[in-house]
Amino acid sequence: MAWSFFGGIRPKEHKEYTCDFPIRDFPEPDILVVPLFQHIGVPCQPLVKKGDLVTVGQKIGDGDGLCVPVHAPVSGKVRAVEMRAHTCGANRMSVVIENDHQKTLCGTVVPRTREEVEALSPQELIGLIRQAGIVGMGGAAFPTYAKLSSGLGKVDTLIINACECEPYITADDRLCREMPEDIIAGAKVIMKILGLSKAHIAVESNKPQAIRALNAFLSREDGLQVDVLPAKYPQGAEKQLIQAVTGRQVPSGGLPAAVGCAVFNAATCKAICDGVYRGLPLIGRVVTVSGDIVMAPKNLMVPIGTSFNDLLEAVGHGEDPYKVLSGGPMMGIAQYDLSVPVVKGTNAVTILGHGNDLGADHPQCIRCGKCIRACPMKLMPVLMYQALRSGDVERMRRSHMMDCIECGCCAYTCPGCLPLVLGFRSGKHKIREAAAAAKSR
Numbered sequence: 001m002a003w004s005f006f007g008g009i010r011p012k013e014h015k016e017y018t019c020d021f022p023i024r025d026f027p028e029p030d031i032l033v034v035p036l037f038q039h040i041g042v043p044c045q046p047l048v049k050k051g052d053l054v055t056v057g058q059k060i061g062d063g064d065g066l067c068v069p070v071h072a073p074v075s076g077k078v079r080a081v082e083m084r085a086h087t088c089g090a091n092r093m094s095v096v097i098e099n100d101h102q103k104t105l106c107g108t109v110v111p112r113t114r115e116e117v118e119a120l121s122p123q124e125l126i127g128l129i130r131q132a133g134i135v136g137m138g139g140a141a142f143p144t145y146a147k148l149s150s151g152l153g154k155v156d157t158l159i160i161n162a163c164e165c166e167p168y169i170t171a172d173d174r175l176c177r178e179m180p181e182d183i184i185a186g187a188k189v190i191m192k193i194l195g196l197s198k199a200h201i202a203v204e205s206n207k208p209q210a211i212r213a214l215n216a217f218l219s220r221e222d223g224l225q226v227d228v229l230p231a232k233y234p235q236g237a238e239k240q241l242i243q244a245v246t247g248r249q250v251p252s253g254g255l256p257a258a259v260g261c262a263v264f265n266a267a268t269c270k271a272i273c274d275g276v277y278r279g280l281p282l283i284g285r286v287v288t289v290s291g292d293i294v295m296a297p298k299n300l301m302v303p304i305g306t307s308f309n310d311l312l313e314a315v316g317h318g319e320d321p322y323k324v325l326s327g328g329p330m331m332g333i334a335q336y337d338l339s340v341p342v343v344k345g346t347n348a349v350t351i352l353g354h355g356n357d358l359g360a361d362h363p364q365c366i367r368c369g370k371c372i373r374a375c376p377m378k379l380m381p382v383l384m385y386q387a388l389r390s391g392d393v394e395r396m397r398r399s400h401m402m403d404c405i406e407c408g409c410c411a412y413t414c415p416g417c418l419p420l421v422l423g424f425r426s427g428k429h430k431i432r433e434a435a436a437a438a439k440s441r
């Protein structure tokens, strides 16, 4: 049974730009910039230095704590290990690789047979997933091995998230249509680790081809079922998805495991299949490169470390972009330096024209309450914004700003054009800083 969630919006989808075009391999660039920070947690330390030769899939960074390794996406020579621009907005330590275009594979990239995988224990599988550098690929980039470890013994329901509710983005839709068996194989690895016999693959009703493709393979599989959910934003947000599939509500500040659930993105399942069966670490991903001024929007299989500039050149645009986002128009982060590289969490590059400039030179709240009706977290964005403007961190905290999932529904509906999400991001940062300062006193 499909439940629903409070609030949400139905923005124009714009998925028709790319949804019917198959995934194409992006030609490997001559230079790749691979950040050592591509996940939530502790950044990697470099394992290579300037002048070293590297091979495809070779580990080039790793670390302790909440950390997953990064790997070379191409073979070639390390030109530098230095600070470079990153999609997070700051400069980050990165390995710059000069591609020799030889595609020399690392000796650690060794496929496994179905029998070999079946013989592995849950802990061994979690170890392989860590070694493959896999993170949540819907944008969150939380280390997958850590999510699996923390779910052991606590989860009774697995949800594979193939909703992809953000406008413009169709990368997961194409993966489901073109590689359903990989997604299902990855999901079955997760089921084995968590000791589950059943799982849901959640897809929005606006993706009939993806639903058909998955169902065609599922007829031969046990325990997995496709749940077709109404197309509504943010259907793919973790808490909203859990409520839509199971009717359970994750408590404020809680994790999905608190209600017995675990959610993994469809692209993450594909990466698990690659890592476990093909021995191939996470060195590339499907990226939707689209937007209202893009001449030839595409879904591209892109090596990690490819610059946004290269992608913009590949699709072309009719006018100077007003905004280039890492991600979609609702949750994406505006990029000001297009030399930034594609990282593991980059599901889309969205290029928007000046028609998206709403011309709000003087944003002003007119107290219409639309943001409150739109918020899927049942928050009061207008009051949160007042708390933010006051600069009073305690007032921000009391407004439940930390429960904001940054979905952008409030900003989308706001006739006063207030920069709500941007404000809440900075407010959450201030609350975290204040909490850390209080802890260290």
Ligand code: SF4
Pocket (backbone or CB within 6 Å): 374, 375, 376, 377, 378, 379, 380, 381, 403, 404, 405, 406, 407, 408, 409, 410, 411, 420, 421, 424
């Ligand atoms: S961005 Fe935050 S406050 Fe705004 S609608 Fe989404 S969850 Fe609510």
Ligand code: SF4
Pocket (backbone or CB within 6 Å): 364, 365, 366, 367, 368, 369, 370, 371, 372, 381, 382, 385, 410, 413, 414, 415, 416, 417, 418
């Ligand atoms: S939608 Fe915008 S203008 Fe309306 S109450 Fe919320 S913040 Fe104010």
